[in-house]
Amino acid sequence: MYVAIAVIAAAASLSIWQASSAEGQRAADAELIDYAAGRNVFAERLGRLAAEMRGGGPGSAEAANALRQHLTESRALALVFDPTLKARLGRDVARGTAIGLERWLAARDRLWHHAEVVLARVDGHDPAADAASALVAEADIGAAAARALVDDLRRLSQARSRAAVAWVRGGGALTLLLLGVLAFSVVEPTVRAVRRQHGRLADQAAELERQALVAERTDNMVVITNAERRIVWVNDAFVRVTGFAAERARGRLPSELLESPRADPATVERLLDAQQRGEGASAELVIRSADGTDHWVQIDLQPLHDRHGTLTGFISVQTEITALVSDRLKTAALMAVLPDGVVVRDGEGRVTAVNPAAERMLGLQRDRLVGQSVDDFGQPAVRENGVAFEPEELPGRWTLRSGIGRSDEVLGLRSGPDGSQRWLLVNTEPLRDALGQLSGAVSCFVDITEPRRLQDQLATAARTDALTGLPNRSIVLERITRALDHRRRHPGYGFAVLFMDFDRFKQVNDTHGHGVGDELLRQVAQRLTATLRPGDAVARVGHEQRTAARIGGDEFVIVLEGVRAEAPVLAIVGRLIEALNEPYVVCGFHVHSGASIGVVLDPEADATADSVLRDADTAMYEAKRAGRGRHALFDASMHERVAQALKMETELRQALRARELSVVYQPIVDLADGQLRAVEALVRWQHPVDGPVPPSAFIPVAEDSGLITELGLFVLQTACAQLADWKRKLGAQAPQRVGVNLSREQLRQPRLIDEVRACLEDNGLEPRELQLEVTESLAAQDAVVLDTLAGLRTLGVSLALDDFGTGYSSLSCLHKMPIDTVKIDRSFVADAEGSEYHRVVIQATLSVARTLGMASVAEGIETDGQAALMLALGCQLGQGYRFSRPLDPGALTRWLRAGQPQPQLLPETAPARS
Ligand code: C2E
Ligand code: CA
Ligand code: CA
DSSP, X not given: OHHHHHHHHHHHHHHHHHHHHHHHHHHHHHHHHHHHHHHHHHHHHHHHHHHHHHHTOTTHHHHHHHHHHHHHHHHHHHHHHHHHHHHHHHHHHHHTSOOHHHHHHHHHHHHHHHHHHHHHHHHTTOOOHHHHHHHHHHHHHHHHHHHHHXXXXXXXXXXXXXXXXXXXXXXXXXXXXXXXHHIIIIIHHHHHHHHHHHHHHHHHHHHHHHHHHHHHHOXXXXXXXXTTOOEEEEOHHHHHHHOOOHHHHTTSOHHHHHBOTTSOHHHHHHHHHHHHTTOOEEEEEEEEOTTSOEEEEEEEEEEEEOTTOOEEEEEEEEEEOHHHHHHHHHHHHHHHHOSSEEEEEETTSOEEEEOHHHHHHHTOOHHHHTTSOOTTTTSOOBOTTSOBOOGGGSHHHHHXXXXXXXXXXXXXXXXXXTOOEEEEEEEEEEEEOTTSOEEEEEEEEEEOHHHHHHHHHHHHHHHBOTTTOOBOHHHHHHHHHHXXXXXXXXXXXOEEEEEEEETTHHHHHHHHOHHHHHHHHHHHHHHHHHHHSTTSSSOOOTTOEEEEEEEETTEEEEEEETOOOHHHHHHHHHHHHHHHHSOEEETTEEEOOOEEEEEEESOOTTOOHHHHHHHHHHHHHHHHHHOTTOEEEOOTHHHHHHHHHHHHHHHHHHHHHTTOEEXXXXXXXXXXXXXXXXXXXXEEEEETTTEEEOHHHHHHHHHHHTHHHHHHHHHHHHHHHHHHHHXXXXXXXXXXXXXXXXXXXXXXXXXXXXXXXXXXXXXXXOGGGEEEEEEHHHHHHOHHHHHHHHHHHHHTOEEEEEEETSSSOOGGGGGGSXXXXXXXXXXXXXXXXXXXXXXXXXXXXHHHXXXXXXXXXXXXXXXXXXXXXXXXXXXXXXXXXXXXXXBOHHHHHHHHHTTTTSOOOOOSOOOOOO
């Protein structure tokens, strides 16, 4: 803009300069024109004077003087104007456009010459008429030349003033142009800026007006003070609420007007401090109005500054919050009275409020909580299962993040004064402002430490065997599952499961009562734990873990974790069997017991805890079958056997009902004369599909399943009925006695005695006509069995010790047994001919038996040689294919009728069935 103005000023001054120089020239030109015009007059005057002098009249002298004067004057003027004229007209003269000047100069020179000639003639008093005539003639020419000069000068002056006018016009146009540019580039934006500024100022003015209106009309009290804190302005609301008129307030300190004795001095102090420092502040305060009522207000104080930054005063906006404070007090009372802990957080997770119950439950004072971001209540929190909470998952934080409430979250804290674990049941709820925006969260919690402790106790109880204190079945399943998992993840890891069953536990229970049984189980548990305890004499196997558990009745399970090889496991098994076999002293009784142990080592890949336990049970069953106090290692084929046993059990049950069972009788003869003395009843099963099933296959199944009681009774009744029948039909030829085999389970039933008695009575038999056969392993140990046997003997029934030589008991025990007959096992008879040892044992047995008054039977005699040897060794009676296979009643009758006192060798044919 300044450049434009400078250019315009230059152009204007140029125009002015041009105008003034044009004026100067015009004046100079006018002077020259006057001078030229004067030359015309001069020439004409010279002509007139010359004409006078030509006449030579009286005025000639006067004319000559005038002539002289004019000539001098002309020469003087020429000196002044000639250079000017030449300068002025020189260029035009050269161009030939101004011929007047040369004509005039030439004419003037000639005028001057002729005038001088005239004057010289006058002075010389010579006649001057001709010279004067010449001068007259020259004067006319001179006048014409002077006029031509005037014309030239006029023309030139006109041309010059035209040019000057053109210059001035050009300058004006330029100025105008520049003014236009200036208008567009500078003035227009300036105008616009000015207009904008004006608009802004108008807006500001309106805004100020509005603000003033708001300040005037708002319900909040507005007070403006000066730098000395004296009131300069108050709004209507102030007047309304405080009751102080604006005029009364002006010039006063707010504290003078509004101070209430109930105001918190610390807050007042703080506000004054802020003002002293020229800073803003906010606070809640009680003020007192003119009528003496108190109001709670929220004060917001802001400093005011002028444009140089100097403090000019304060504006304070005060909001009436009396109702809010009462609400708050109500809430506080509610919080204080709540038995549940309450913690309120703002949107950033900072605690804004806690109640006394929360302080108590968290074991933290208010000031340790309020203002802090304690999502986890200031200490590491754990979940119900003891795992630490992920910070993001803590209920409070979770709700703040998601805006969703959470309920019944269990949170564990170490917050007791003694650092004891506390359990809280936490509910959280998001806090929203009136517009639904998430503004915080509130947590409410109850202390469930005590209920949980009870619950834990119950849980522990549910996982512990109350009697022994050992873990129970569920723990065993857990451990096995864990071991299986571990093995899946760590190939090379192995474990073993030992399943134990106590051999004589039921007996102890039956004989001595449950108290003793329970005590026995406790002692068993102690032995198990002691045997498994690390550092015990038991071979240590790596870093294994051993868990002994009772899973029911007399069944115990041991999980050996971290073992793979068979040898160390079997070492532990051996050690256990040995330890458990030691006699027990229970409530003053000496009890012998022992365990059969089934072992599962390194189960199949797809095994489950249940299947492992079942397999161990199966192996235990096999161990038991193999004899007491043994162990068996599970292998897959056991399943097959178990499955078959199960199938057989079902079929046997049906067979009992469908009368597929029958009884055959094998003669027992006097070895000396071959006479029939007795028969042994042996059960037979004709399976409708599979044909005859050997007793060795189904008797163990019947024993294990309990069916043996029913089966045994069937055999007993059939055999007794048969003997009665024979006695009726054959008279003296009939067998004198029938032998019936009894299983252990049958001997455990005290009612057996009554059944036997009833059976004898029903069939009209003498007790001595019945011999019950029991195996030696059976008769040897069991107190209940011994009782039954004694009962049977009291009845008058005779007892035979079956399969003698196969069991454990030795000859020395024979005298302790309540038996009448010893039946020497078939295996001894078979080996006797070829083995001196067997002969000696048989001989010794027979001699002991004889001494004790017992009869003896040699079983399984198949050859004459065996029969002869047994007789020679001192055996009275014999039984075996040499004499007869077991026969059905009809066949036996025929055998007798055929007069079979003579031993007969029978072909290998199955006996005919009745
Ligand atoms: P056990 O009591 O030792 O019966 C004798 C077994 O030897 C019978 O086998 C009989 O057929 C067989 N035997 C007899 N003489 C000879 C011979 O010269 N050579 C050979 N190789 N064997 C001979 P069975 O009938 O198969 O019975 C086997 C076992 O089944 C019996 O052995 C007995 O322990 C049991 N048993 C059979 N019937 C019953 C019963 O009704 N109740 C009970 N509890 N067990 C029974
Ligand atoms: Ca027998
Ligand atoms: Ca036998």
